[in-house]
Amino acid sequence: MARPRLSVCLITYNLAWFLRHVLANVEDVADEIVVLDSFSTDGTAELLAAHPKVRLTQRPFRDYGSQKNALFEQARGDWILNLDQDELLGDGLRAALPHLVGSRRLTHYKLPRYWVLSGPPWRHVDSEAHYPDWCLRLFRNQPAFRFAPDQVVHHHFPRVGRGPGRKSRAGHIFHFDFVLKDRAARVAKYENYMARDPRSANTHRMELYEEHDFRCRPCRESLTLPGLEAEGWWRHPDPTP
Numbered sequence: 001m002a003r004p005r006l007s008v009c010l011i012t013y014n015l016a017w018f019l020r021h022v023l024a025n026v027e028d029v030a031d032e033i034v035v036l037d038s039f040s041t042d043g044t045a046e047l048l049a050a051h052p053k054v055r056l057t058q059r060p061f062r063d064y065g066s067q068k069n070a071l072f073e074q075a076r077g078d079w080i081l082n083l084d085q086d087e088l089l090g091d092g093l094r095a096a097l098p099h100l101v102g103s104r105r106l107t108h109y110k111l112p113r114y115w116v117l118s119g120p121p122w123r124h125v126d127s128e129a130h131y132p133d134w135c136l137r138l139f140r141n142q143p144a145f146r147f148a149p150d151q152v153v154h155h156h157f158p159r160v161g162r163g164p165g166r167k168s169r170a171g172h173i174f175h176f177d178f179v180l181k182d183r184a185a186r187v188a189k190y191e192n193y194m195a196r197d198p199r200s201a202n203t204h205r206m207e208l209y210e211e212h213d214f215r216c217r218p219c220r221e222s223l224t225l226p227g228l229e230a231e232g233w234w235r236h237p238d239p240t241p
Helices: 016-026 044-049 064-072 091-101 183-196 198-207
Strands: 006-012 032-037 054-058 079-082 087-089 108-111 113-118 123-126 135-140 165-167 173-175 215-218
Touching: 006 016, 006 064, 016 044, 016 087, 032 044, 032 064, 044 054, 064 079, 087 091, 091 135, 183 198
Parallel strands: 006 032, 006 079, 032 054, 108 165, 113 173
Antiparallel strands: 079 135, 087 173, 108 135, 113 123, 123 215
16 A cells, blocks of 8 residues: 655745744655745745645635635645644654554644743743634545635644544644744734634634743653744744755
């Protein structure tokens, strides 16, 4: 039986300096890296096009659901790992992926996610809303795993037709939204999301972690990657395209 192929999929816009880390983080576990870019102006497309595993297309951004669906349609792998452009895979998750996609029965996995606050050493927001924040991000490349057209911001797959899945504690996604955006940027993001989808106010409010009852906890999983050794590395992004 042939080894299942994994497509790492992400949509991008103007975050070239961080995407260098994303590519380095996933290139060894992905059979292909499928990217849909919204006509970035910071060298993102040039960076991605130069990588041997990347298949790049561009499309104007309309909403998250349709953009992600267009991205998934480009994937050729048996499984899809859906990432955001500000996320990295923990060492445990990277090591576990071949085993996870080797399942003959399961169709999808929910993965826990750290909302990173600082590091290294990595620390995350621990609140009822933010952890473990189970996300359905690893799934078979099947029509059942496409988003409904009315999901313009936060998107969820229809429950009908998914097949059997489970939560995996093998490793985490590390989400860097809180360290890449200051408070003003996160307030603006929250307000934009509220204007687009006021029904999901509680989910949007996750951006404003300071308003939650939270603790800053050490991440129990390691994330090792050249370029991330110094604390505060995100404050000095490489300006070159």
